[in-house]
Amino acid sequence: MLFLPNDESSKLLAMANSRAVHLEVADDHAVSDEDEPMRRFLAGQPPVDPDNYPTSWRQWEDLVAETTARGVAVQRIRVVTEPLTDYIRFLHAISGRNEQYGEDIRWLPRHTVDPAEYTTDEWWLLDDDILAWTLFDSAGDFVGFAVTRDPVEVVRAIGVRDRLWVKAVRHSDYVPETIG
Template sequence: MLYLTIDETNTLIREARTDAFHLEVSDDHSAVADETEPMRRVLAGLPPFEAGAYPDSWREWDELVSELTNRGVTMRRVRVVSEPLTDYLRFLHGLTDRNARLGEDIRWLPRHLVDQADYTTDEWWLIDNAEVAFTIFGTDGDFVGAALTEDPTIVDRCVRVRDALWSKATPHAVYSPSGWSG
């Protein structure tokens, strides 16, 4: 496997030709540095940022998503979640409309509906059914990069997992988390 920095991971995603898929399986990434304050604000019923305080890292991600989807690249994400949702997932749910407006297709799948044969406990990006970048988090819980492989056995497994989970997951626009009225 090849280690990729955050910038190299974003470049990998940016270079997708047909499809970029992300699997998220953790109920809590609240230690991610640029999400701590926005999460606090959203959970308090406030906008994620004060006027004019939109962080560069978020703007760069918005631009990446827009660039890909405007080129016709399918950008998809499945979030496998425990219900009721954690505060972190409530925060993400509250912001997902923004990602959808940029062209990303995000679906939610309650963990109790997952067949363990169709699952991995790792989070990863599958790019063009050819490369898998496993997300790496530091000891402090912040995102630090990815481990990239083109191993056909691993890629094939991730394609099967993606297809199985995607078919069971609920589109964001109609997903209503159980036990939460937010």
């Protein structure tokens, strides 16, 4: 297993030749570069302040644009609890921007899928032969990936991806359940 630290995370998508799928299952993360955009969102303001745009967001957008320009499909499945937490509502509000740079984002309400059909880990699956678990520190910040080519783990992730992708709803079509 290889540890790929956060500051080298662009190397992960460079390993993909045709498809990179990200599974997200947590209803909350405490990612420090999202604090101000999240505060703005909860205050009813646009999450993104053009004068204070998070550097890591621009880096991600550039990486996705470069990756999709190489012909790699960048896809994301978010398994979410409805009604959505504030954090997931925030992610939903900003996901259109991610799609502008080439990501295909899908949403899957947790109550519509059997818990046995997915994992509680978040990960990336690249080209059906590389699995990279997403790692966070105790404060919730992303620290890197644990990367493996273990065929047992990769096949398990392929099964999860294939079961969930067909059930998940395109971002543009997803209308989250709201309270009341």
